[in-house]
Amino acid sequence: MTAALRHIGAVAIFLVRVLAACLPALRRPGLIVRQIYNSGARSLIIIMLCGLVVGMIMGLAFSDMLARFGSESALGIAAGLALLKELGPVLTALLFAGRAGTSLASEIGLMRATDQLTAMQVMAVDPLRYVVAPRFLGGVLAMPLLACIFNILGLFGAQLIGVSMMGVDGGTFWSQMQNQIDVGDVNEGLVKSLVFGVVCTLMAVFHGYHAEPTAEGVGLATTRTVISSSVLVLLFDYMLTAAFL
Amino acid sequence: MVAPADGSAVVEVRGVRYSAGPRLIFDGLDVTVRQGSITAVMGPSGTGKTTLLRLLTGQAFASAGSVRVLGQDVAALRSSALFGLRRRMGMLFQNGALLTDLNVFENVAFPVREHARLPEPVLRRLVLMKLEAVGLRGAEKLMPQELSGGMARRVALARAIVMDPELLVYDEPFVGLDPVSMGVVLRLIRHLNDALGITSIVVSHDVAEVGSIADYSYLLAGGRAVAHGTTAELNASADPMVRQFMQGHSDGPVPFHYPAGSYVDSLLDGTDLSGKVAR
Numbered sequence: 270m271t272a273a274l275r276h277i278g279a280v281a282i283f284l285v286r287v288l289a290a291c292l293p294a295l296r297r298p299g300l301i302v303r304q305i306y307n308s309g310a311r312s313l314i315i316i317m318l319c320g321l322v323v324g325m326i327m328g329l330a331f332s333d334m335l336a337r338f339g340s341e342s343a344l345g346i347a348a349g350l351a352l353l354k355e356l357g358p359v360l361t362a363l364l365f366a367g368r369a370g371t372s373l374a375s376e377i378g379l380m381r382a383t384d385q386l387t388a389m390q391v392m393a394v395d396p397l398r399y400v401v402a403p404r405f406l407g408g409v410l411a412m413p414l415l416a417c418i419f420n421i422l423g424l425f426g427a428q429l430i431g432v433s434m435m436g437v438d439g440g441t442f443w444s445q446m447q448n449q450i451d452v453g454d455v456n457e458g459l460v461k462s463l464v465f466g467v468v469c470t471l472m473a474v475f476h477g478y479h480a481e482p483t484a485e486g487v488g489l490a491t492t493r494t495v496i497s498s499s500v501l502v503l504l505f506d507y508m509l510t511a512a513f514l
Numbered sequence: 515m516v517a518p519a520d521g522s523a524v525v526e527v528r529g530v531r532y533s534a535g536p537r538l539i540f541d542g543l544d545v546t547v548r549q550g551s552i553t554a555v556m557g558p559s560g561t562g563k564t565t566l567l568r569l570l571t572g573q574a575f576a577s578a579g580s581v582r583v584l585g586q587d588v589a590a591l592r593s594s595a596l597f598g599l600r601r602r603m604g605m606l607f608q609n610g611a612l613l614t615d616l617n618v619f620e621n622v623a624f625p626v627r628e629h630a631r632l633p634e635p636v637l638r639r640l641v642l643m644k645l646e647a648v649g650l651r652g653a654e655k656l657m658p659q660e661l662s663g664g665m666a667r668r669v670a671l672a673r674a675i676v677m678d679p680e681l682l683v684y685d686e687p688f689v690g691l692d693p694v695s696m697g698v699v700l701r702l703i704r705h706l707n708d709a710l711g712i713t714s715i716v717v718s719h720d721v722a723e724v725g726s727i728a729d730y731s732y733l734l735a736g737g738r739a740v741a742h743g744t745t746a747e748l749n750a751s752a753d754p755m756v757r758q759f760m761q762g763h764s765d766g767p768v769p770f771h772y773p774a775g776s777y778v779d780s781l782l783d784g785t786d787l788s789g790k791v792a793r
Contacts, residue, residue, distance in 0.1 A: 380614075388611035391571050392625045392673075393600040399628070 283475050286397055287405050294402035304407025308369040308470070309414055315368055316361060320419035323356060324348065324426020331427070332435035341435070345442035346449040348427035353450065353458040354513075357420040359506050362465035365412060366498035370473040373404055374494040377477030378487035386478075401474045408473070412466025413459055420458070457513045464505055469498045523582075524549050524681055524713045525570060530579035532565065539565050541737035543579070547681075547730075552707050552714040554724040554745075557734035558759065563717040564608075566734070567683050570715070571605060572596045584680060601629060604674030608686040610666035612658040612673075618645070619654040622673045629677065644672040648702060664695025668702065675706060682706070684716045688723055696720075700727055721760055725749075733759060 294300065327348045335341050377400060380386050386396040424446075431437040473494045480490035525547035532540040539562040547553045555563050568574040569581050572588045581588045586599055612621050622641045626632060632640070645651040648668040658666060667687060674682060684703065688696050704727045707714045718724040725731065725745035733741040733748065733756055741748060741756045748760055758766030774780070 383614070384607045384609060384611035385613055387573065388605070388607055388613075390573065391600055391603070391605045392628070392677075393597040394625070394628045395597075 279479075280471070280475055283478070284471055287401055287471070287474065290395065290397040290402040291406055293398050294406060297403065300399075300403035301406045301410070304404045305411050306407075308365075308373065308404070308408045309411030311372075312365060312368045312411070312415060313418065315364055316415045316419050317422050319360065319364055320357075320422030321426040323360060323419075324352070324423035324428075325430045326426075327351060327356075327423070328427040328430030328435065332431050332437060341437050342441045343445060344427065344431045344435075344437045345444075345446035348424060348431070349446040349450050350454060352420045352423045352427075353454050354461075355506070355510070357416045357423060358458050358461035358465055359502060361412065361416040361419045361462060362469055362502040363499055365408075365415060365466075366469045366472070366495050366502070369408060369411070370469050370494045370498050371491040373408065373470065373473035374477035374480070374490045375487055377401070377404070377474060378480030378490045381478065381480050382482040382484075382487060384482075396478075401478060405470050405474055408470030409463065409466040412469065413462040416458065416462035453513075457509070460513075461506065461509050464509060465502050468501045468505060472498045472501065522549050523547065524584060525715065526580070526582040527566070527569070528580050528582075530569065530576040530581060532562070532569065532574065532576045534565070538737055540576070540579075543734070543738050545732055545739055545742075547713060547715055549713050550707075550711060551729040552703065552716060552727055554728035554731040555715060555717045555734060556719055556721060556724065556731055556759065559719065561734040562737070563719075563734060564685055567605070567685055567715070567717055570683060571600060571603065601677060602680045604677065604679035604682045606667070606670050606674050606682070606684045606687055608689055610658075610663075610670035612661075612666055612670055614658050616658075617654070618650065618656050618658070618661070618669050621658065621669060622676050625673065625677050641672075641676065644676045645669075647675070647706065648672045649698070662695070664691050664698065667691065667695070667699060671699070671702060671706070675710065675712075678710065680712060682712050682714045684714065684718075686718055687716065688718055688720045696723060703727055721762070725760075735759075 328344070331344050331347045331351075332341060335343055335347065377386075380396075380400065386400065389396045389399060428439070428442055432439045432442055476490040476493045476497070480486045523546050525545065527543055527545040530540050530543040531538075532543075543562075543566070545555070545566070555566060557563055565574065569576055570583050570588070572591065575581075575589045584599060584602055586595070588596070588599070591599060612618075613624060616624065619641055622644055623637055626637055626640065642651055642654070645654055648671050650665060650668055650672065653661070653665065653669070658669070661669065671687075687699055687703065691699060700723055703714060703716060706712070716724050716728065725748070728745060731742060731745060731748055732739045735755060741751060741753060743751075748756055751757060751760070755767040757763070
């Protein structure tokens with residue numbers, strides 16, 4: 270218990286230090302843009318593919334379920350709400366943790382193992398400003414964008430299967446979605462993806478920065494990144510869903 | 515013990531005590547480095563040579579004693595002052611520690627970009643001058659992954675001197691180098707020290723090589739400096755430990771084997787390496 274509290278404290282202190290380092294890092298937008306590319310653009314393929322497949326699964330499963338209640342026409346709103354409020358942010362975060370989170374943790378861990386972080390400190394350069402803060406900001410900014418793309422592909426997939434294969438009316442699919450989903454639902458998804466972006470990127474940079482400077486240490490850091498990110502995303506999802514009710 | 519006499523002290527380590535976990539690394543270490551000299555810090559593996567550099571650069575702090583570098587007490591410095599002190603120092607890491615996402619030019623330019631706002635043409639000239647000094651001006655566009663060990667070490671050296679430091683510390687600069695690269699690095703250390711008027715500390719256990727360029731040497735063992743003097747003085751020492759180290763004898767006060775029980779008993783006692791009794 271004491272160890273867990275100490276760990277939470279260490280993460281909180283690290284977050285404060287990273288946030289303090291973010292302001293100077295903002296003066297170098299080039300570094301942040303590069304990290305948005307590394308964390309965001311390089312995750313695009315997997316996010317788009319998974320978004321499409323999840324949407325297609327929803328198109329199939331929801332059509333079948335709603336048909337039992339004679340409500341096939343509600344497919345658009347069901348898929349839209351599920352994607353915007355829950356599946357989009359959560360699945361994007363889990364995929365982000367697996368793709369970009371592990372990449373960040375192993376990259377920073379290897380920099381630790383090869384003395385690059387120490388070399389920066391000896392050159393009077395704070396690694397938190399140069400290495401961690403740009404990656405943190407890049408990840409946090411990339412996550413909502415990735416979630417939006419996931420949602421768009423998901424809706425397209427649901428429409429593709431629901432309308433083209435399961436016989437749901439296309440006009441009803443889109444009009445129900447437009448009528449029933451309001452800005453609050455969109456905001457909920459955005460807030461969640463922002464929070465998940467902070468959680469996943471923080472876990473990645475924290476575990477990478479504190480990795481033991483060995484091959485085993487770097488491997489352990491990536492494993493811890495995925496596990497802690499996944500658990501925290503689900504935990505925060507519950508809390509945020511309760512808060513938005 | 516007598517400390518080197520010429521020049522003012524750039525580094526003064528006095529009565530330092532330092533432990534890494536339960537292991538005592540230094541117990542009353544005294545080292546003095548004079549301005550403009552090349553000082554070698556030698557000693558068997560595990561005697562704390564690299565730890566001494568960590569104490570000098572403020573990456574670790576002594577539990578007792580004092581470490582003064584360029585006139586400042588390292589342990590008493592606040593973070594900003596410590597960074598200020600580090601800007602006056604350069605350090606060459608054992609593996610070079612080049613930033614792997616930057617090419618050779620950007621690696622050397624890195625400290626200048628971080629600490630000075632030089633116009634790009636001036637920065638370019640400065641970096642090319644430093645690369646020329648280490649013989650790698652033509653390699654400016656290469657990535658660190660494309661460099662040999664010796665080249666990486668020389669690029670790191672160019673990066674270490676780009677801010678014109680007053681004190682340059684080298685951590686095992688000869689490890690893994692072929693004879694040609696080693697000769698080049700040796701000449702560079704001497705040349706840069708004399709041409710730039712800086713002070714150098716070279717941590718190494720390559721006795722003959724470092725001894726050939728060092729003005730003064732310290733031999734660390736058992737948590738303290740057991741001997742110091744010029745290379746000739748150390749070579750002429752009658753102290754068994756100094757003789758063993760300088761001449762590379764396997765027998766002597768420095769044991770080859772890690773402390774262990776009876777060899778015969780270990781082989782016959784029927785326990786495997788995990789401590790379980792074999793059936």
